[in-house]
Amino acid sequence: MERLESDGHRAYFVGGCVRDVLLERTIGDIDIATSAKPEQVLALFEKVIPVGIKHGTVIVRYDNESYEVTTFRVEGSYTDSRHPDAVSFIDEIDLDLARRDFTINALAMDRTGNIIDLFGGKKDLQRQKIRTVGNGYDRFAEDALRIVRALRFSSQLGFSIESDTMKAIRACRSQIDKVATERITNEMTKFFAGSSVKNGLVNLKETGIYKFLPIFSQHPTLLDMLPEHMEPLGSFDEVIAMFHFLKPDISISNWVKAWKCSNQIKHRAEKLVNSLKYYQHHGVDRWFVYQIDFDVHEKLMKLIRLLFQNKPLDASCFQQLYERLTIHSRKDLDIDGNDLTALFPERKKGRWIHQLLEKLEKEVVSGKIRNDKSSLKEWAKCNQQETN
Ligand code: ATP
Ligand code: MG
Incomplete structure (x- = not known):
């Protein structure tokens, strides 16, 4: 901001970051509004990413932080997904603040901490x-x-x-x-x-x-199914998993399509739902602990708390159980596909290898067989007929 000002421009912190500073909340991204035009911003800083030049936005990287620097502007309508159809750059901040949605988001702060509050945003923060x-x-x-x-x-x-x-x-x-x-x-x-x-x-x-x-318009009673003691769900895969579990006839694919989510969200939601179903039938056992990735543990425990009203495992209990597992992934198994093809030379390669490995994995995790090659081979010999 000093650099912009010393080049003859004005610059202010705007939007969510000012609101959050005044509320003493952790701030998210930092937006700066300036009278400088995008080309001038580009010229003034070494590390810049021209993310939305047409709309006046340049990301400035400074001291390993990103700042979204946007030229004072007024905007037309929003027919596309994110950006207004047309914007005009202006010289003063007042109309730029007037285009913002809520009074609490229309505050600006200069470099020294002075607040510009044209619409009673501070009072609304207090109230x-x-x-x-x-x-x-x-x-x-x-x-x-x-x-x-x-x-x-x-x-x-x-x-x-x-x-x-x-x-x-x-x-x-x-x-x-x-x-x-x-x-x-x-x-x-x-x-x-x-x-x-x-x-x-x-x-x-x-x-x-x-x-x-989307979805709720066709299923207006869905919201009533949420537990009374709702907790924040940190990502949309948790939201989908929760609602799908509450109303299984709306498939995960339907949710993903209707809300235009990514495949990543879809896969995460599917994994969560599978774990929830497993928990519903078996509770917490070694296979459950083995199957869930450490990073989804918290999400899953929260969903279990909400859906089943019980508190199955805190993080340290989970960690202990996890550490006590004999193996932590398929790779740790003391037998692999090659061993199995060698063990059954008469069988053609096929799905049976994968199925047999999966069974061996389950047996080892649940402690029914030891993870050494000879025990695994012996078990495979006795049980291979069941796979095809
Ligand atoms: P967060 O902390 O979640 O980022 P935010 O208030 O910064 O919250 P953003 O979506 O990042 O929200 O938008 C930044 C600012 O841009 C808002 O504070 C508001 O001033 C303005 N803004 C964003 N979207 C709109 C909109 N649809 N209409 C009017 N002003 C908007
Ligand atoms: Mg923001």
Whole structure:
């Protein structure tokens, strides 16, 4: 900011980072608004990534941190997934702040910590209110995603929605249909991860917005199935796993398609659901501990807590059980596919090898056979007929 200013420009921290500093919350990304045009920003810094020059945004890398530096602008409508159709650069920050969604997001802070608060954002932070900048009906008609964002902030911050803003939400909610799904998914991911998600859910129900969200529009009673003591779900795969488990006739594929999620989310959700099903039938045993990756342990324990109302294993218990396992992956097995083909020279290579290895793996993990080649071969000899 010093560099921008010494080159004759103005620069301010804007948006979420100012809000979060004032709330003493951990800040996410740092956005800077400046009077400098994108080319001027590019010229002033060594490490720059021109992510959205047309929209005025340049990422500046400085001291291993990223700063999103955006030229003061006003914008047209949003018909695509993320960006407004047209933007115009302007010289002053006031109209740039006026285009922002909520008063608490329309604060700016200069380098010395002075706050620019044109719309009563500080007061709304104190009163814990989400209120649109200007007339809610107009602001939601411009971009209906803001309706979903209001909910997202109510879930993240635990704030209530101011009454005029609430009326405008109720009146404009059907326009959510026009918004690109990816934008909704992005906000709703943050919604379910919010530390006040219970507050968010109350608003989601009361406003009736769920009726305009993918899947929920067709299954309006889904939300009522959530446990009373909901906890934040850190990623959308957990959200899908939870709802699929509560209502198995909506498949994971349906969720993924309707919410336009990535394959990665799909695979993670499938893994979580498989583990939950296993837990439902067998509880925590060695195979359960063996199968779940250490990094999903916490997600899974939370889902178990929510879905089965019990607290199966804390992290240190899990770690102990994990450490006590005789093997930790298929690679640790003292036998492999080559050993098996050598053991059964008369059999053609095929699926049976994989199946037999899987059985051996289960037997070893559950402690029924020792992990040494001769025991494994002996067991394979006795049991190979069952595989084909
Ligand atoms: P987070 O901490 O989750 O990043 P944020 O408030 O920074 O929260 P972003 O989505 O990163 O939210 O947006 C940055 C800022 O841009 C917002 O604070 C707001 O001022 C403005 N903004 C973002 N989306 C919109 C929108 N759809 N309409 C109006 N202003 C928006
Ligand atoms: Mg942000």
